[in-house]
Amino acid sequence: MQITVERFNPAEDAAPHQSTYEVPWRENFSVLECLMYIHENIEPLSFDYTCRGGLCGRCTMTVDGEPVFGCFAFLDDSPHTIQPLQGFPVIRDLVVDKRRAQQELAKTYSRVRAFPLTKEEIDTQTEAFTPEIAERLHMTEYCCRCQACTSGCPGKAITPTYAGPAKMVALAFRHLDPYDQGDRVLEAVQNGLWDCLMCGKCDEICQNHEIKHVELIQILRDAAEERGLKPSA
Amino acid sequence: MFNEFGNQGISRRSFVATSGIASALAAVGATEASAEEPSSTSEAQSAPATSAKVSYTVFDADIVVIGAGMTAMSAVDEAIHEGQSVLVIDKAPFGFGGATGMNWDVVYTWTPTGDPSGTPNGCITELRETVNEEDRYRPNDYTVIANWGEVLSDRNDDGSVHFKIDYPTAQGVEWGFPRHWLDHFSQNDYVTVHDYTMITDIFVNDGKCVGCVGIYLPTGEYRVYRSRATVLATGGSTQMYGYVTLSSISNQSTDNTGDVDMGIFRHGGRIGDAEHGAYDMMGVAPSCWAVSEGAMFGGDSMDIDFMYDKDGVAFCLDDQYDRETMVNNRQYFNQVVAKHIQDGYGGPNGGIFLPANEEIRGQMRYMYKRAVNRIESQCGIDLAENPMECLIEMYEHGGTPVVDNELMSTEFAGLFCARGAGVAGCNGGSTNIRERQYGQYAMKRAIAYANALEPLAQIDFSDAEREIDRLENLRIREVADSLRPLEIQRKIQDLGYRCLNVVRPLEELEEARAELKRIADEDLSRMCLADHSSAYNRDWKDAIETINLLDLTRISIEATYVRPESRGNFLRPEYPEPNPEWDCVLGFYQDEDGSLTFDKISL
Numbered sequence: 116m117q118i119t120v121e122r123f124n125p126a127e128d129a130a131p132h133q134s135t136y137e138v139p140w141r142e143n144f145s146v147l148e149c150l151m152y153i154h155e156n157i158e159p160l161s162f163d164y165t166c167r168g169g170l171c172g173r174c175t176m177t178v179d180g181e182p183v184f185g186c187f188a189f190l191d192d193s194p195h196t197i198q199p200l201q202g203f204p205v206i207r208d209l210v211v212d213k214r215r216a217q218q219e220l221a222k223t224y225s226r227v228r229a230f231p232l233t234k235e236e237i238d239t240q241t242e243a244f245t246p247e248i249a250e251r252l253h254m255t256e257y258c259c260r261c262q263a264c265t266s267g268c269p270g271k272a273i274t275p276t277y278a279g280p281a282k283m284v285a286l287a288f289r290h291l292d293p294y295d296q297g298d299r300v301l302e303a304v305q306n307g308l309w310d311c312l313m314c315g316k317c318d319e320i321c322q323n324h325e326i327k328h329v330e331l332i333q334i335l336r337d338a339a340e341e342r343g344l345k346p347s348a
Numbered sequence: 349m350f351n352e353f354g355n356q357g358i359s360r361r362s363f364v365a366t367s368g369i370a371s372a373l374a375a376v377g378a379t380e381a382s383a384e385e386p387s388s389t390s391e392a393q394s395a396p397a398t399s400a401k402v403s404y405t406v407f408d409a410d411i412v413v414i415g416a417g418m419t420a421m422s423a424v425d426e427a428i429h430e431g432q433s434v435l436v437i438d439k440a441p442f443g444f445g446g447a448t449g450m451n452w453d454v455v456y457t458w459t460p461t462g463d464p465s466g467t468p469n470g471c472i473t474e475l476r477e478t479v480n481e482e483d484r485y486r487p488n489d490y491t492v493i494a495n496w497g498e499v500l501s502d503r504n505d506d507g508s509v510h511f512k513i514d515y516p517t518a519q520g521v522e523w524g525f526p527r528h529w530l531d532h533f534s535q536n537d538y539v540t541v542h543d544y545t546m547i548t549d550i551f552v553n554d555g556k557c558v559g560c561v562g563i564y565l566p567t568g569e570y571r572v573y574r575s576r577a578t579v580l581a582t583g584g585s586t587q588m589y590g591y592v593t594l595s596s597i598s599n600q601s602t603d604n605t606g607d608v609d610m611g612i613f614r615h616g617g618r619i620g621d622a623e624h625g626a627y628d629m630m631g632v633a634p635s636c637w638a639v640s641e642g643a644m645f646g647g648d649s650m651d652i653d654f655m656y657d658k659d660g661v662a663f664c665l666d667d668q669y670d671r672e673t674m675v676n677n678r679q680y681f682n683q684v685v686a687k688h689i690q691d692g693y694g695g696p697n698g699g700i701f702l703p704a705n706e707e708i709r710g711q712m713r714y715m716y717k718r719a720v721n722r723i724e725s726q727c728g729i730d731l732a733e734n735p736m737e738c739l740i741e742m743y744e745h746g747g748t749p750v751v752d753n754e755l756m757s758t759e760f761a762g763l764f765c766a767r768g769a770g771v772a773g774c775n776g777g778s779t780n781i782r783e784r785q786y787g788q789y790a791m792k793r794a795i796a797y798a799n800a801l802e803p804l805a806q807i808d809f810s811d812a813e814r815e816i817d818r819l820e821n822l823r824i825r826e827v828a829d830s831l832r833p834l835e836i837q838r839k840i841q842d843l844g845y846r847c848l849n850v851v852r853p854l855e856e857l858e859e860a861r862a863e864l865k866r867i868a869d870e871d872l873s874r875m876c877l878a879d880h881s882s883a884y885n886r887d888w889k890d891a892i893e894t895i896n897l898l899d900l901t902r903i904s905i906e907a908t909y910v911r912p913e914s915r916g917n918f919l920r921p922e923y924p925e926p927n928p929e930w931d932c933v934l935g936f937y938q939d940e941d942g943s944l945t946f947d948k949i950s951l
Contacts, residue, residue, distance in 0.1 A: 221531040
């Protein structure tokens with residue numbers, strides 16, 4: 116099958132350009148395997164991955180216009196176009212620089228809390244840890260911060276100041292974390308909570324189905340509204 | 349059976365038709381022959397300085413931590429307690445590197461009694477006791493990790509923490525996501541992170557480790573890091589153990605290629621525990637998810653009622669095996685399975701079969717259940733009806749520098765190795781509680797050393813420049829009749845799988861030694877990149893890693909070969925019992941003539 120890859124070496128190329136390769140197809144053939152085939156058999160290609168299991172998020176790229184995990188997406192026997200994940204600076208070929216986003220998320224995910232937790236607190240202050248909260252936290256932790264949702268977010272395309280779904284997931288996580296003492300709702304509003312279109316594209320794109328973006332954003336919105344942090348009209 | 353290699357029947361001897369790749373490259377990708385052609389392996393690896401002086405950037409820090417996983421973060425925690433600034437160097441984008449960067453479901457364990465964890469098999473006794481005694485968090489229950497960002501979401505209905513493991517001597521919680529630690533520590537103002545930076549060697553002056561050398565991958569810039577003390581926390585490498593389409597037969601990160609360990613080895617340092625690995629069973633199809641953490645499942649001794657060989661026989665239940673030992677002794681279980689496969693009862697890929705039936709799913713952790721669901725829905729297969737072929741994967745490996753009781757390299761003062769030889773010993777590799785304790789201790793000792801260190805009277809960069817020249821030569825050289833780095837790497841991985849399995853017959857070891865020698869003597873000098881550029885050059889990275897895997901595999905095989913015994917997780921059929929005279933660490937190093945020799949180091 117014909118595979119077109121968008122290549123770019125900023126140190127040598129004027130602009131991104133496309134290279135087309137003929138790659139033998141087989142059943143259950145992942146995008147990553149396709150790229151490795153090209154790299155091993157045809158010519159060197161720069162791409163990044165480690166886990167091959169949808170946990171690390173490093174192989175996120177844009178295939179036929181959609182953000183996907185290279186490790187999870189299978190190719191059917193027809194022509195395909197593979198580009199770096201859209202919306203991020205390209206380091207080389209399919210390797211993009213998501214560090215700015217990751218630094219921001221790392222800061223967001225860091226728990227805000229006045230004093231460290233003690234064992235006694237963990238063992239006695241258990242009311243807030245209902246089965247529903249525990250389940251929601253566990254599921255939401257599967258967000259590997261691949262930025263696929265951010266890349267494909269229509270809301271962010273309309274309102275660039277909207278921080279995007281990955282940021283909202285991070286804020287919702289710590290909002291729900293009974294041990295977090297930060298004002299995550301205010302932070303969410305500040306970062307564009309009300310700019311989200313609630314279209315559900317993020318849920319569609321996300322490869323870790325445990326994460327319910329729209330539900331999490333709704334939880335934040337309900338809390339924001341309760342506090343009068345909703346824009347009028 | 350669900351076996352997508354079925355129509356090719358890929359044997360465990362060759363996962364990739366290497367000859368096909370070689371001829372394709374010869375036609376398409378080979379570069380022009382050049383006048384310069386290294387004539388020997390040693391020359392290929394350390395060619396004289398290139399004519400134009402290669403520039404590099406120098407960074408300075410009190411303490412450098414190489415690695416950014418759980419061990420490194422525990423080291424960083426100690427530094428923060430002591431008000432010590434550190435520079436953390438990560439090969440990957442920070443937060444996404446190694447096992448810790450996989451954002452996966454980790455079981456955190458500790459010993460409620462505060463005793464050292466795990467079995468002392470092959471571990472240096474005094475070190476093990478001291479590290480445990482000096483652990484500021486002993487017994488290390490869930491409070492520590494809760495304060496590093498974990499939510500401990502596995503709760504009982506009343507909201508109390510649920511223990512996945514609950515014995516008097518061992519407790520644990522699951523659903524841990526260690527990326528929280530990376531978030532937590534990266535916010536601290538004592539911590540600076542340099543990521544996408546591949547450290548390829550240590551930097552030595554007068555027998556002291558004064559820093560390290562590497563490449564900033566996005567641009568190919570050479571970097572020399574100076575430090576008063578260095579903490580090595582990079583994790584073990586299993587990348588030499590076979591190959592499917594994207595990785596070795598291991599759930600480990602492809603980041604881990606033993607780069608710094610082999611730099612230490614090339615500097616004349618001793619490497620120990622290379623004969624030891626840790627194993628379990630993981631599924632192999634579809635190939636893209638073979639043995640992957642997150643997209644694959646496997647089995648262990650809890651599943652022996654449903655483990656079938658190629659004839660559909662639940663072979664583990666045979667009368668010759670003691671059931672209780674099978675279930676409770678993983679080493680014994682692994683060896684039974686390995687022997688059965690070796691006796692010809694394995695499937696087309698050299699594995700045994702596990703159906704994902706209700707009972708097995710009932711026993712599975714959530715992370716593996718979701719993998720089963722994904723395989724079934726995306727591949728359109730019913731894994732209860734079509735059992736998954738599972739191979740013996742190597743999920744941990746030794747191969748780490750020899751250290752003293754302060755975790756300091758015995759050859760290079762100032763280099764503190766959290767994973768030193770005799771730390772994991774026969775266990776084959778780290779567990780997270782060991783990582784936390786040893787990372788902390790390594791940093792403690794590193795800080796004490798740095799504080800006592802006299803300033804250098806002079807600094808000589810020639811050792812760092814020698815390494816930079818080696819890397820530069822690898823990048824730019826042109827060779828007639830060349831081989832791509834991955835072509836060579838696949839050969840190493842193929843023989844690594846045959847002889848570093850649980851069962852290691854003499855014949856396989858002999859063949860592997862001969863083939864490795866041939867690769868070193870004939871193939872390595874032909875290794876040449878098809879891309880000579882600097883910016884995130886995967887071919888270049890492959891080349892550097894291939895050399896490291898060659899050396900690591902060589903040491904691993906030799907360390908097995910010299911032991912007239914079985915020990916830890918590996919079984920030598922010719923010597924089925926442990927020999928008490930070899931109850932020690934073997935520290936391997938290169939003689940002047942390049943041959944491997946070793947010291948016995950008592951526990």
